[in-house]
Amino acid sequence: MRARKVPANTLADLAGEEWVDPTRRPYVRDGTAWVPVREGYPADENLPERTRYRGRGYHLVGDIAILHGDAPTKDELAAIVEHCRPRGVIRVKGYTGVMRIPDVEVLYGTAGEVRHREQGYTFILDPTRVMFAQGNRIEKARIASLVRPGERIADMFAGIGYFSIPAAMSGAQVHAMEINPIAFEYLQRNIMANNLADRVTGVLGDCREHLSGIYDRILMGHFDAPSMLADALAHVRSGSVLHVHSIGNATETIQKEVAKAGLEAAVTSRRVKKYGPHAWHMVQDVTIS
Known part of the structure; x- marks a missing residue:
């Protein structure tokens, strides 16, 4: 994958840039993001293609992977971490009361507030404190x-x-x-x-x-x-x-x-x-x- 290396906290500002390939997802690790580049534009690096993920299902909200259902096995958790390199992995056991407060277990890394981009919208949230649909x-x-x-x-x-x-x-x-x-x-x-x-x-x-x-x-x-x-x-x-x-x-x-x-x-x-x-x-x- 042809990519440019940028600080992860600048990702939201790059939405809509002509050189960004919107059909592919950036690779983020340790505060750095490698953003896919369209053909015809210069790139900093050519990253090897990742193998297709076939493991336990999860949602990536910002840089936190969210699981539902039963607790994952050690191998399932390791596969998720290897595939998406999240800051943290959490399991939402359910939501309680009219305020839909999540009951959360942190399985890996750290959790907390994220800035999530979806379909052109920005959502700031802490998935350990509020529900995200x-x-x-x-x-x-x-x-x-x-x-x-x-x-x-x-x-x-x-x-x-x-x-x-x-x-x-x-x-x-x-x-x-x-x-x-x-x-x-x-x-x-x-x-x-x-x-x-x-x-x-x-x-x-x-x-x-x-x-x-x-x-x-x-x-x-x-x-x-x-x-x-x-x-x-x-x-x-x-x-x-x-x-x-x-x-x-x-x-x-x-x-x-x-x-x-x-x-x-x-x-x-x-x-x-x-x-x-x-x-x-x-x-x-x-x-x-």
Whole structure:
């Protein structure tokens, strides 16, 4: 791989540079990054191609590798470290409470705050302290593609901004609500990091108490979202769209809540990712008529 050697903390500043090959991932180690170079541009080094990784699955968030599920074997952990050279490897055992606080075990190296780049967005977070929905990447991109400039959007469970940021980058005015003060702090920082202070208004607290006015689109990215539909439906009009996340298909529950609110809606359901044995993370698009 033809690459240029740069300080790792400058990676975010290189996004969009003509010489950077966006089809390949930089190699990062000990504070230094080797950035892939497009053909026709000079490079500092020609790194040997790495062998294809076929080991235990993981997500790389910034320079921290994140595992879910059972603890890895020593060989599995060693293979991950050899493949991606992370600062640290952590295992997220689960998330607790309405604030979705991660229960984390550090398996290798050190953990802490990272600056993660994804699909052109910057997310600052500490994966040992807040949840990051890495598996929702396709859904984030889908929402961004659906948003139209000028839409007024409520993000009822904003977290660190993983739906708010893409929606705002697509031109929406986003009312982002988050109950976890640590996640809210990162939401505020991510709004600034993506230069979206004029498009995203963050509010700390229970979203049910902060919804206001009528929204064109409501993002409900929490598995308890179906139980809060009555609150959301008080802030819609004909043509508004709600994106309701759930474990399993929640269409029947949604239609009942819509009817209780004296409204009608078309509901389409799609799978986001596998959640567990015989269980899927679903999202229902609810278009009010």
